[in-house]
Amino acid sequence: MSTPFREILKKEGFVVTTEVGPEKGSSVSKAIEHIELLKDKVHGLNVTDNQSSVMRYPSLGICLLIKEHGGEPVLQVTCRDRNRMAIQADLLFAHSRGVRNVLCLTGDSVDVGDHKEAKQVFDLDSVQLIHLVHTLNSARDIAGNELSGGTDFCVGTAASPSSDPIEPQLIKVEKKIKAGVDFIQTQAVYELDEIKRFTDFVRNMDEKVRILAGIVPIIGVKMAAYMNENVPGIVIPQRIIDELAEAPKGTGVAKGIEMSARMIRQLKEERVCDGVHIMFIGREERVPEILEAAGLV
Amino acid sequence: MKGRVIAFCCEHSAYPAADLAGRLRLHYSESLRIIRVPCAGRVDVIHMLKAFEKGARAVLVLGCEDGACHHITGNTRARERVEQCQVLLDEARLDGRSVAMHNISPNAPQKFVRIADELVNAKEQSREAI
Amino acid sequence: MIIAERKPMEEIEESVAEYKKVLVAGCGTCVTVCWAGGEKEVGILASQLRLARGAAGNEIVTLETTVERQCEKEMVTEIKDKVAEADAVLSLACGSGVQTMAELFDDKPVLPAVNTTFIGMPEREGLWVEMCGACGDCFLDRTGGVCPMVRCAKGLLNGPCGGTRKGGMCEIDPDKDCAWVLVHRRLEKQGRLDLMREYVTPKNFRAVRRPGKVQAAKA
Numbered sequence: 001m002s003t004p005f006r007e008i009l010k011k012e013g014f015v016v017t018t019e020v021g022p023e024k025g026s027s028v029s030k031a032i033e034h035i036e037l038l039k040d041k042v043h044g045l046n047v048t049d050n051q052s053s054v055m056r057y058p059s060l061g062i063c064l065l066i067k068e069h070g071g072e073p074v075l076q077v078t079c080r081d082r083n084r085m086a087i088q089a090d091l092l093f094a095h096s097r098g099v100r101n102v103l104c105l106t107g108d109s110v111d112v113g114d115h116k117e118a119k120q121v122f123d124l125d126s127v128q129l130i131h132l133v134h135t136l137n138s139a140r141d142i143a144g145n146e147l148s149g150g151t152d153f154c155v156g157t158a159a160s161p162s163s164d165p166i167e168p169q170l171i172k173v174e175k176k177i178k179a180g181v182d183f184i185q186t187q188a189v190y191e192l193d194e195i196k197r198f199t200d201f202v203r204n205m206d207e208k209v210r211i212l213a214g215i216v217p218i219i220g221v222k223m224a225a226y227m228n229e230n231v232p233g234i235v236i237p238q239r240i241i242d243e244l245a246e247a248p249k250g251t252g253v254a255k256g257i258e259m260s261a262r263m264i265r266q267l268k269e270e271r272v273c274d275g276v277h278i279m280f281i282g283r284e285e286r287v288p289e290i291l292e293a294a295g296l297v
Numbered sequence: 298m299k300g301r302v303i304a305f306c307c308e309h310s311a312y313p314a315a316d317l318a319g320r321l322r323l324h325y326s327e328s329l330r331i332i333r334v335p336c337a338g339r340v341d342v343i344h345m346l347k348a349f350e351k352g353a354r355a356v357l358v359l360g361c362e363d364g365a366c367h368h369i370t371g372n373t374r375a376r377e378r379v380e381q382c383q384v385l386l387d388e389a390r391l392d393g394r395s396v397a398m399h400n401i402s403p404n405a406p407q408k409f410v411r412i413a414d415e416l417v418n419a420k421e422q423s424r425e426a427i
Numbered sequence: 428m429i430i431a432e433r434k435p436m437e438e439i440e441e442s443v444a445e446y447k448k449v450l451v452a453g454c455g456t457c458v459t460v461c462w463a464g465g466e467k468e469v470g471i472l473a474s475q476l477r478l479a480r481g482a483a484g485n486e487i488v489t490l491e492t493t494v495e496r497q498c499e500k501e502m503v504t505e506i507k508d509k510v511a512e513a514d515a516v517l518s519l520a521c522g523s524g525v526q527t528m529a530e531l532f533d534d535k536p537v538l539p540a541v542n543t544t545f546i547g548m549p550e551r552e553g554l555w556v557e558m559c560g561a562c563g564d565c566f567l568d569r570t571g572g573v574c575p576m577v578r579c580a581k582g583l584l585n586g587p588c589g590g591t592r593k594g595g596m597c598e599i600d601p602d603k604d605c606a607w608v609l610v611h612r613r614l615e616k617q618g619r620l621d622l623m624r625e626y627v628t629p630k631n632f633r634a635v636r637r638p639g640k641v642q643a644a645k646a
């Protein structure tokens with residue numbers, strides 16, 4: 001059995017999480033493979049919630065599978081697809097089945113996904129969602145009714161340390177911290193300085209919040225250009241692009257893994273943050289290589 | 298008006314140009330009908346549409362050269378309206394190319410004749426094609 | 428004011444396909460100002476219909492009228508004779524106008540020729556932008572006069588999402604300012620940034636019980 005994520009966060013060590021992306025369909029075989037491969041190598045497995053507004057197998061379903069397989073799931077919840085009633089009901093269910101970690105997110109717009117004509121909900125925003133989880137934790141619903149058993153969730157959220165302008169972002173982070181979060185997993189970051197600045201900001205407000213820097217390996221010059229162009233809040237520095245350009249053909253993935261591992265080592269050795277959250281979308285099976293190269297297993 | 302080409306001519310530019318063409322005895326198509334307007338900007342989309350409803354097969358809006366409009370922006374407005382009219386005609390499954398806007402100066406009778414003939418001939422050809 | 432946009436010609440044509448005599452009815456208020464359904468647009472649409480149907484050898488007779496406010500029964504009553512003459516009414520008013528007309532002349536098909544889109548203002552000539560979501564629970568006092576309910580693509584109430592683009596543009600539309608960057612700028616300028624730091628509780632989405640009803644206080 002894995003250690004509860006909350007206990008891990010309380011300890012001194014470097015925290016490592018990664019994610020399992022649900023498939024588009026009822027098949028869970030791929031997810032099970034990834035769970036088996038990763039569950040003992042990391043402290044928590046995030047499960048994305050209709051990521052990028054693409055309809056998929058539910059986050060909660062995969063979280064239950066992770067529990068069954070002895071891993072520690074982090075349930076990602078966005079505000080896009082469910083109103084406050086549905087979110088609360090889902091959280092009660094998740095808790096009753098042993099899920100103990102929730103990552104509170106806004107969610108992407110339906111405009112970027114594969115159901116562009118869907119009604120997007122956003123009944124709540126991510127700050128309100130954090131408050132909601134705490135309310136359930138106190139055995140009440142957010143309408144003030146008493147519950148026949150509350151929840152006991154460890155609460156996390158996300159942040160974008162590379163946003164420009166950064167001030168409005170930081171005000172939002174401040175509100176999230178005030179609402180009460182145990183950990184923050186950041187958007188992909190590539191500059192140590194940026195993470196450092198962000199960590200300082202958060203620690204200044206609340207020392208107990210653990211910060212896991214987002215790691216997304218860049219495996220090609222094209223991918224870098226695409227991300228810089230199209231993924232708001234991510235800035236890939238030129239030196240990374242240059243290093244990739246110099247790598248021999250066909251070694252992009254290996255190079256990406258190498259650079260990510262190097263970054264993780266630095267973050268750990270220089271104690272820049274408390275851990276990392278590795279997102280290697282579509283290449284989950286290669287996450288162990290990053291962990292090995294970074295000396296985390 | 299059946300089969301005619303209607304030319305809305307600004308009295309500061311196209312109309313004097315047409316007048317001069319007449320005085321110089323330059324020849325242009327008989328199917329052209331000239332309507333004198335105080336400014337190309339005075340011609341509204343509905344005027345152009347009504348011309349087609351009455352059976353015109355093409356409409357020309359002729360205004361002053363860029364920067365020379367007596368009412369400052371009449372010619373640019375006219376161009377916008379002609380473009381809008383092209384869309385409206387296409388929407389009604391008529392040919393948007395049947396309406397056109399040109400800028401002309403009062404002392405350019407040859408240009409007047411060329412523009413008129415070009416549109417008339419183009420429409421004649423397209424009629425044959427149909 | 429209320430902003431609307433004319434429906435595609437095809438859709439309008441299809442809706443009146445079976446009628447020979449149609450009253451094209453505009454409204455002199457909001458839709459006139461946003462160039463969607465005033466007297467001018469009535470003339471253009473009627474002409475287009477005549478041209479299109481004429482070319483197809485299926486002539487249509489159009490009557491044209493523009494009521495000062497199509498959402499007021501008294502004003503709409505004035506055109507009852509014209510309505511009586513037509514097989515159907517094609518209304519270029521907002522949904523409210525179309526329904527007033529439909530209620531008043533309930534023996535006639537009243538068909539919409541515009542799509543009513545939002546409450547907004549002109550940003551520049553010919554361009555209108557959404558400003559108000561008519562939520563019935565205005566909190567512009569807390570946001571520097573910028574409504575994130577409608578001007579943020581996700582209607583977020585406590586600050587920006589993580590997607591704001593470089594330079595403060597919205598994640599889903601690089602041509603649109605992120606509403607929360609606007610709120611921030613405005614409040615910063617006024618020295619009231621603390622307002623943005625205050626937690627905004629979940630919105631009362633039932634402040635207006637649908638369908639909405641407002642009773643004026645007696646003067």
Ligand code: SF4
Pocket residue numbers: 578579580581582583586587588589590591592596597598599604605606607608
């Ligand atoms: S970028 Fe700004 S306006 Fe756009 S969805 Fe995010 S918070 Fe809303």
